[in-house]
Amino acid sequence: MSKFDKILITGGAGFIGSHVVRLFVNQYPNSQIYNLDALTYAGNLENLKDIENSENYTFLKVDICDRDAINQLFDEYRFTSVIHLAAESHVDRSITNPFAFVETNIMGTLNLLHSAKSLWQDDFSNHLFYHISTDEVYGTLGETGLFTEETSYDPNSPYSASKASSDHFVRAFGETYGLPYVISNCSNNYGPNQFPEKLIPLFINNIIKKKPLPVYGDGNYTRDWLYVLDHAIAIDLIFKEGKNKQTYNIGGFNEWKNIDLVKLLCQQMDAKLGRKAGESEELITFVKDRPGHDLRYAIDASKINKELGWKPSVTFEEGLSKTIDWYLENKEWLKNVTSGAYQKYYENQYAN
Ligand code: NAD
Ligand code: DAU
Numbered sequence: 001m002s003k004f005d006k007i008l009i010t011g012g013a014g015f016i017g018s019h020v021v022r023l024f025v026n027q028y029p030n031s032q033i034y035n036l037d038a039l040t041y042a043g044n045l046e047n048l049k050d051i052e053n054s055e056n057y058t059f060l061k062v063d064i065c066d067r068d069a070i071n072q073l074f075d076e077y078r079f080t081s082v083i084h085l086a087a088e089s090h091v092d093r094s095i096t097n098p099f100a101f102v103e104t105n106i107m108g109t110l111n112l113l114h115s116a117k118s119l120w121q122d123d124f125s126n127h128l129f130y131h132i133s134t135d136e137v138y139g140t141l142g143e144t145g146l147f148t149e150e151t152s153y154d155p156n157s158p159y160s161a162s163k164a165s166s167d168h169f170v171r172a173f174g175e176t177y178g179l180p181y182v183i184s185n186c187s188n189n190y191g192p193n194q195f196p197e198k199l200i201p202l203f204i205n206n207i208i209k210k211k212p213l214p215v216y217g218d219g220n221y222t223r224d225w226l227y228v229l230d231h232a233i234a235i236d237l238i239f240k241e242g243k244n245k246q247t248y249n250i251g252g253f254n255e256w257k258n259i260d261l262v263k264l265l266c267q268q269m270d271a272k273l274g275r276k277a278g279e280s281e282e283l284i285t286f287v288k289d290r291p292g293h294d295l296r297y298a299i300d301a302s303k304i305n306k307e308l309g310w311k312p313s314v315t316f317e318e319g320l321s322k323t324i325d326w327y328l329e330n331k332e333w334l335k336n337v338t339s340g341a342y343q344k345y346y347e348n349q350y351a352n
Contacts, residue, residue: 001080001126002080002126003080003081003126003127003128003239004028004030004031004080004081005031005032005080006031006032006034006077006078006079006080006081007024007028007031007032007033007034007079007080007081007082007083008034008036008077008079008081008082008083009021009024009033009034009035009036009082009083009085010036010037010064010082010083010084010085010086010112011036011037011043011084011085011086011087012035012036012037012048012059012085013035013037013039013043013044013045013047013048013059014037014042014043014044014047014085014086014089014195015042015047015089015189015191015193015194015195015228016085016132016189016228016231016232017035017037017085017086018044018047018048018193019191019193019228019229019231019232020083020085020232020235020236021033021035021048021051021057022048022050022051022232023229023232023233023235023236024083024236025051025054025056025057026051027236028056029056030056031056032056032058033056033057033058034058034059034060034077034079035048035057035058035059035060036060036062036064036073036086037059037060037061037062037086038061038062038063038064038086039061040088041195041341041342041345042089042090042195044193044195044333044336044337045059046333046336047193060073063108064086064104064108064109064111064112065103065104065107065108065111066111067111067114070111070112070115071111071114071115071118073115074115074116074118074119075119078119079116079119080126080127081127081128081129081130081239082112082116082128082129082130083130083132083235083239084109084112084129084130084131084132085132086104086108087104087105087108087163087166088100088101088104088105088159088162089159090159090195090197090198091136091157091159091160091290092197092290092349093159093197094157094158094159094162095157095158095290095291095292096348096349098158098162101158101159101161101162102158102162105159105162105163105165105166106162106165106166106169109131109166109169109170110166110169112129113129113169113170113173113179116129116179117173117177117179120179121177121178124178124179124180125180127180128180128181128182128239129170129173129179129180129181130181130182130183130184130235130238130239130242131166131167131170131181131182131183131184132184132186132235133163133166133167133183133184133185133186134160134163134185134186135147135185135186135187135224135249135251135297135299136155136156136157136159136160136163136294136297137153137154137155137160137163137164137167137185138151138152138153138154138155138185138297139153139154139155139156139160139294140154140156140294140295140296140297141295141296141297141298142295142296143296145298146298146299146300147185147249147251147297147298147299147300148249148300148303149185149246149247149248149249149303153167153168156292156294157292157294167183167185170183171183171245174244174245180244180245181244181245182238182239182242182243182244182245182246182247182248183246183247183248184234184235184238184242184247184248184249184250184304185247185248185249185250185299186226186231186234186249186250186251186299187223187224187225187226187250187251187252187297187298187299188223188224188225188226188252188297189225189226189227189228189231190225190226190227190228190319190320190323191227191228191229191319191322191323191326192228192322192323192326192327192330193228193326193333194228195337196334196337196338196342197342197345197349199223199258199261199262200261200265200320200323201323201327203262203265204265204269204323204324204327205327205334205338206283207265207266207269207273207280207283208269208273208327208328208331208334210283211283212283212284212285213262213266213280213283213284213285214285214287214350215258215259215262215284215285215286215287216258216287216288216289216290216293217286217289217290217293218259218286219257219258219259219262219286220257220258220259221257221258221293221294221295221296222255222256222257222258222295222296222297222298223255223256223258223261223296223297224251224252224253224254224255224297224298224299225252225254225256225261225316225319226250226251226252226254226312227252227312227313227314227316227319227322227323229313229314230252230312230313230314231250233310233313234248234250234304234308234310237304237308237309237310238304238308241307241308242308243307248303248304248307248308249299249300249301249303249304250299250301250304250310251298251299251300251301252299252312252316253299253301253311253312254312254316255296255298256316259284262284263281263284264317264320265280265320265324266278266280266281266283266284267280267281268317268320268321268324269324272324272325272328273328287350
């Protein structure tokens with residue numbers, strides 16, 4: 001038996017998860033890949049159309065908050081490893097409804113840990129629980145410095161507090177019960193299939209529609225952007241070669257102030273849409289700031305670079321261009337995910 005035999009990927013219908021599922025289905029034809037997802041507003045099986053009929057792929061529509069259902073699945077399928085991405089992932093939603101974040105991100109993770117421990121406890125060797133986490137657990141940086149794996153946890157939003165808590169539970173299961181685990185903490189991802197509530201796809205959609213671009217506060221907040229496929233490749237490497245009980249930071253070596261990023265996006269989109277230079281920048285509107293808004297995130301990714309040889313392969317200009325092209329070529333996808341409940345969310349979020 002090996003950890004590669006039956007790999008459970010949670011949240012595989014979401015943005016990052018769908019790229020991870022595709023990579024694993026294609027890369028490991030001798031492994032069975034199980035995609036477990038509750039298909040919340042953020043989950044979309046259209047993201048996986050190209051691999052849905054692969055022989056080594058199975059989709060399981062289950063909520064990780066349902067402890068009995070999760071236990072039954074582990075009994076039935078005897079997963080040999082877990083790559084856990086399922087989560088409530090949007091900071092703004094966590095400010096409006098923190099309870100959903102505690103339920104899915106903390107209780108849901110605990111349910112998976114409990115089931116994995118129960119199934120594997122006779123012999124933990126050849127098993128792995130891999131938790132996908134975020135750099136937001138470290139809180140905020142000032143104008144200088146980088147998050148390392150040694151940085152203390154200091155979460156500021158209900159989202160990051162729930163992710164920090166789930167990281168702690170994973171560690172606790174390693175220490176208390178001997179569950180083999182790795183955790184990675186990644187910076188902001190962007191790329192195809194990202195739900196248009198996050199900065200880049202939201203603004204692409206608004207530029208296409210010539211709607212205002214709501215920049216929070218003065219726009220001088222900094223994020224470290226990574227192309228989603230580079231994150232999926234890092235996840236594969238850590239799954240294969242990461243050391244037990246280790247944490248790996250993943251980042252893009254690519255810091256941008258929001259306002260500069262938005263201007264670059266406007267320039268690229270004007271060129272691609274045949275609009276006159278500067279036209280989309282006129283849509284920029286400064287709006288009420290996000291409460292508790294973290295000033296700056298930036299990752300020191302030297303550990304994963306030195307130990308596993310990973311570094312980003314896609315430059316930001318290239319990745320952003322590919323991302324815009326994907327959204328322009330997939331207007332139907334964009335239309336489907338922005339109909340219905342999305343409109344209500346948008347009206348509430350950007351009311352003032
Ligand atoms: P996403 O919101 O696009 O996808 C989350 C997926 O989880 C969806 O398919 C959703 O249906 C599923 N899900 C939500 N609640 C569930 C539940 N109770 N049971 C089963 N499935 C459920 O998120 P994403 O941006 O792809 O993020 C994936 C993971 O990576 C998250 O754990 C997030 O914290 C982490 N992460 C994200 C980023 C980023 O920039 N997006 C960066 C670092 C880490
Ligand atoms: O750092 C990793 C995290 O990155 C992940 O853990 C989260 O799941 C992911 O959502 C992302 O969190 P952010 O809060 O950084 O991403 P978001 O796209 O929501 O916002 C990026 C920046 O843009 C942030 O400074 C807030 C700002 N912003 C965002 C939106 C949606 C705006 O100015 N206007 C907006 O409308």
